[in-house]
Amino acid sequence: MPLRKLLIANRGEIAVRLLRAARERGLATVLAASEADRDSLAAGLADEVEIIGPPPVRKSYLDPAAILAAAERSGADALHPGYGFLSENAAFADEVREAGLVFVGPTGDTIRRMGDKAAARRTAAEAGVPVVPGSEGRVEDPEEAARLAGEIGYPLMIKAAAGGGGRGIRVVHDAAELRDQALRAQAEAEAAFGDRGIYLEKYIERARHIEVQVLGDGERAIHLFERECTLQRRHQKVWEEAPSASLTPEKREELCAAAARLAEGIGYSGAGTVEFIYDDRTGDFFFLEMNTRLQVEHPTTEMVTGVDLVRAMLGIAGGEGLQLRQEEVVLRGHSIEVRINAEDYRNQFFPSLGRVDHLRLPGGPGVRFDTLLYPGYDIPPFYDSLLGKLIVHDLDREHALGRLRAALGELDTAPVVTTAGLFSLLVEDPDVRALRFDTQWLEQRLPGLLEEAGAAPTETTTR
Amino acid sequence: MSNASIQAPVPGVFYRRPAPDQPPFKEAGDSVAVGEVIGLVEVMKTFYEVKAEQAGTITEFLVENEGAVTAGQVLASLTSA
Numbered sequence: 001m002p003l004r005k006l007l008i009a010n011r012g013e014i015a016v017r018l019l020r021a022a023r024e025r026g027l028a029t030v031l032a033a034s035e036a037d038r039d040s041l042a043a044g045l046a047d048e049v050e051i052i053g054p055p056p057v058r059k060s061y062l063d064p065a066a067i068l069a070a071a072e073r074s075g076a077d078a079l080h081p082g083y084g085f086l087s088e089n090a091a092f093a094d095e096v097r098e099a100g101l102v103f104v105g106p107t108g109d110t111i112r113r114m115g116d117k118a119a120a121r122r123t124a125a126e127a128g129v130p131v132v133p134g135s136e137g138r139v140e141d142p143e144e145a146a147r148l149a150g151e152i153g154y155p156l157m158i159k160a161a162a163g164g165g166g167r168g169i170r171v172v173h174d175a176a177e178l179r180d181q182a183l184r185a186q187a188e189a190e191a192a193f194g195d196r197g198i199y200l201e202k203y204i205e206r207a208r209h210i211e212v213q214v215l216g217d218g219e220r221a222i223h224l225f226e227r228e229c230t231l232q233r234r235h236q237k238v239w240e241e242a243p244s245a246s247l248t249p250e251k252r253e254e255l256c257a258a259a260a261r262l263a264e265g266i267g268y269s270g271a272g273t274v275e276f277i278y279d280d281r282t283g284d285f286f287f288l289e290m291n292t293r294l295q296v297e298h299p300t301t302e303m304v305t306g307v308d309l310v311r312a313m314l315g316i317a318g319g320e321g322l323q324l325r326q327e328e329v330v331l332r333g334h335s336i337e338v339r340i341n342a343e344d345y346r347n348q349f350f351p352s353l354g355r356v357d358h359l360r361l362p363g364g365p366g367v368r369f370d371t372l373l374y375p376g377y378d379i380p381p382f383y384d385s386l387l388g389k390l391i392v393h394d395l396d397r398e399h400a401l402g403r404l405r406a407a408l409g410e411l412d413t414a415p416v417v418t419t420a421g422l423f424s425l426l427v428e429d430p431d432v433r434a435l436r437f438d439t440q441w442l443e444q445r446l447p448g449l450l451e452e453a454g455a456a457p458t459e460t461t462t463r
Numbered sequence: 464m465s466n467a468s469i470q471a472p473v474p475g476v477f478y479r480r481p482a483p484d485q486p487p488f489k490e491a492g493d494s495v496a497v498g499e500v501i502g503l504v505e506v507m508k509t510f511y512e513v514k515a516e517q518a519g520t521i522t523e524f525l526v527e528n529e530g531a532v533t534a535g536q537v538l539a540s541l542t543s544a
Contacts, residue, residue, distance in 0.1 A: 036531070384507060
């Protein structure tokens with residue numbers, strides 16, 4: 001059944017993005033906003049605004065009851081969760097559907113299955129998608145760990161079964177340290193999580209992060225090629241590209257086909273992303289996880305495929321199915337996105353708050369800026385620091401880098417300081433230009449990069 | 464004895480506990496030393512410690528846990544020794 005009225009359960013630039021897509025399809029729009037977002041760009045654009053609670057996210061954007069009540073008051077017949085917040089909360093997806101609304105995304109069961117690390121890994125392996133070599137499940141005693149480690153190979157990681165988010169991980173380089181480290185890891189896991197279960201996983205030292213965009217309608221699934229998001233700081237992506245310039249055409253085909261096979265195998269519905277780590281020295285790729293939602297960096301895929309992913313999501317949710325065949329998805333050119341965050345990158349990324357008095361956005365051919373900003377906007381302190389995403393598209397990577405450099409020079413958000421200055425440095429960096437980086441590169445390079453820039457004479461000429 | 468206050472160093476959300484499952488840093492009636500942490504303010508997902516700038520006894524918290532605060536807003540009042 002065609003959708004009529006869409007409730008947007010999100011904020012910031014993605015709320016604006018979703019509103020635009022809904023409006024293009026002729027849908028009425030309702031924005032669920034916290035009290036701090038009454039004056040947001042999205043609130044100004046939406047047909048209706050429902051206030052769901054006070055500024056803190058736990059009382060507004062993370063409160064399922066408040067959002068469901070807003071949906072009922074507004075008479076919306078569909079809900080788009082965007083990214084973050086409740087977008088990967090399986091129980092919320094179920095509740096939205098039980099309330100009689102269309103949830104723009106996969107089923108609660110799919111979210112649950114792919115959200116559970118072990119289940120997702122098993123599902124991927126069953127679909128013939130390579131997973132990081134490791135122990136299947138828990139390892140009970142150090143003797144068994146030593147035997148398995150021999151099979152997996154070194155270096156490897158010992159992880160706490162009950163851990164997560166980087167906690168409870170030890171890297172072991174050879175057999176000599178394994179037994180001792182396994183015993184310690186068990187004791188630590190017991191102390192930290194009340195569960196002494198551990199498991200082993202091969203450690204990929206110099207990895208790239210490559211992810212494949214998929215779309216499915218519950219029966220059929222296709223891929224929309226890949227993005228490379230290797231430049232990260234504190235496990236947060238800051239710079240994304242599509243396609244990955246690190247892959248050969250054969251490797252691309254292999255990786256993307258694996259992702260589409262996984263999505264179709266689980267009857268995936270909506271837009272999703274299958275994340276991999278890629279070792280470009282060996283050509284090995286391994287399944288990392290699947291995100292069952294729209295991603296921040298989705299525009300790079302839209303630029304190089306010409307497919308509007310949010311429009312496709314709304315179409316699938318409205319029962320139109322996947323209006324696209326795999327062979328119709330063709331790569332054209334190269335796209336780069338950088339995340340413009342309100343952070344002072346020269347001062348330990350300290351949040352930069354305040355009113356954007358001057359706003360000049362970059363433009364011209366192949367330049368897109370998805371943002372929550374408008375002139376005079378007072379940035380609220382309660383949410384993440386993402387102000388916008390600068391996305392460029394050009395014939396190839398070399399041209400795209402030139403376009404990115406020029407567009408960054410146009411952006412002005414004074415007096416609010418953003419990460420744009422950092423990207424102006426990165427775009428000139430020889431390693432970035434030559435793709436010589438892994439997921440740890442940026443963090444290691446940052447101090448040197450900033451020091452060199454601080455010494456540069458351009459510092460005084462920009463007054 | 465004189466009256467003093469502890470203010471938010473940055474705008475954001477005020478937390479009285481180091482983590483949701485832990486007890487508050489301080490209760491009304493507790494004494495504080497200079498530099499002692501009485502709470503956290505979260506701004507753009509970054510946490511800043513709120514410290515007492517003078518020693519004394521907390522008389523009252525003026526902002527509840529998880530309340531929104533502006534920069535410089537009084538979070539707690541105290542009588543300094």
